[in-house]
Amino acid sequence: MTPEVRDKVRAAAEELSYAVSRNASGLVTGRTCRVAVVVPSLRPWYFASVVSGLGHALHEAGLDMLVHQVGHLEDWIHTLPLRHNSDALVAVALELTEEQCAHAADMAGPVVLVGERLPGRASVHIDDHAGTAGATRHLLNLGHARIAYIGSRTDGGMSLSSTARLNGYHEAMTEAGLEPWTVTKSPGPGCGELAVGELLSHQSPPTAVLAESDNVALGAHRALRRSGVPVPGAISLMGFDDHDVSSALDLTTVDQAPQTLGRVTGHLVADLVQGRRPSDTCVELPVQIVPRQSTAAPRKRRTSP
Amino acid sequence: MTPEVRDKVRAAAEELSYAVSRNASGLVTGRTCRVAVVVPSLRPWYFASVVSGLGHALHEAGLDMLVHQVGHLEDWIHTLPLRHNSDALVAVALELTEEQCAHAADMAGPVVLVGERLPGRASVHIDDHAGTAGATRHLLNLGHARIAYIGSRTDGGMSLSSTARLNGYHEAMTEAGLEPWTVTKSPGPGCGELAVGELLSHQSPPTAVLAESDNVALGAHRALRRSGVPVPGAISLMGFDDHDVSSALDLTTVDQAPQTLGRVTGHLVADLVQGRRPSDTCVELPVQIVPRQSTAAPRKRRTSP
């Protein structure tokens, strides 16, 4: 085929806006150029950010992204037409068992976990432990000693991520020779408020509060505001996520760069799908403290009269 | 085929976790059971909500969702492998020309616009005009007269949605016999702050501010807080979107239920794809004022000495 013929063909293809059918080519190559992403919901800021980064990275690699929102873990794999329909599966923030992963891998090829980890499975996640440990030390360095940790806990226990965050706080407190003070409430919009309610009813409330997530911190902030407790005047408040609301509320927090998480995952998946050997199949990304105006040195103790 | 054989086949399929290849079936039927969604980005709360609702509705209809994030309008259609790869196209918040729509429809089948509208094209959007008109009346009813509108404007002009919002404000003000007062800044995080800066430098600042979106209101709120202007004490502030931050900041706003927008779009697309006649191909959804604590009656004018 001469170059000029090539050009004519190209021009014709352009003219008719021809595009190869990945449907048909996938049929013969066995590769669909599609990656299935399973996520609890697209609505929360964190998930949306991860999937956004993922989408950009996959697009760069020439892969399309199928997004599935699945609430219940049990039936998710049955409702998904996976076999022959995607080259890989990305599970965002899903606590899967090894069996579920194996089953999924059997049907959908490589499985990559985001925000969770499972021994032997490819995963991308942040260093939750270091995040809360660093956050706790930030508060310690400001001079706080009575630092409470507020978080969510379902009846079924805590996710790996939640556990790691709690442990980071515990470790930093213990290292400093201080007693950890943990309050957990059931997840949901009222979580932070309820936790603050409990803390404020204590005879000697904390001078600083570290929340498991910005969402929890948000509720806490509202409860403190409504109770007339100045932040950071009386209580310093710190979140975890760097949610949009955090900058809105000038909330000190821990940036976990979810979009980067997604982007790194995308590159990893592309390597896996396209037969390249990824340098590392289990990536842990660092986090970063973002100091803002909701944390300050504790008010001097009023000397008793 | 006897029923018992059917059952045995079903059992075997279950056992081997067999799933029909939409790839192959699409090849022969011409239907891919896939819908392409094009959205500027998944990160902003509004887009994530729309796509989330869309995903749920499509899933119910047995359709998979391909998500494409595209920033630049010009090349978006070339980068997307559309032909034979999706049954329909949903464009979220993209200002398309009729030519682009026609081209897209030629390649991807039915095109549905969300958050925008184009004569003759299927679209789902909210009543922006009624939203800002209602919001303005809310402020008028509280007793405000000097009500400013702040929004964003690029060099290229305003989107239909922005224009509709501005017009709603204009109309309500004119109806009340008051002079509209509009301040627009270039979009971005600094938009609200800059607008408030301009308003506060006026010799007689407004007593109420209506923002084009919660994002703008957010910046405005921050600027007011930093300037020590009490909200709603000195200035009432109102947003538009019912973003998460709005409830966090107790901001009065206009709920536009983006997830419902997505869900309605999903049903419409499913009807179109599956050959049903949709009842209406151009849906306008109502909005609702959400009163919170950032709006109140204006402070009594201090009588001059």
Place this chain on the structure above:
DNA sequence: CTGTTAGCGCGTTCAC
């Protein structure tokens, strides 16, 4: 290096 052909997995049709 170019042109031809088989067959990927499935739905439809046509013959039985």
Place this chain on the structure above:
DNA sequence: GTGAACGCGCTAACAG
């Protein structure tokens, strides 16, 4: 009613 054969659009392997 059941079953076989064709072809959807494409790629890979092979023959010229």
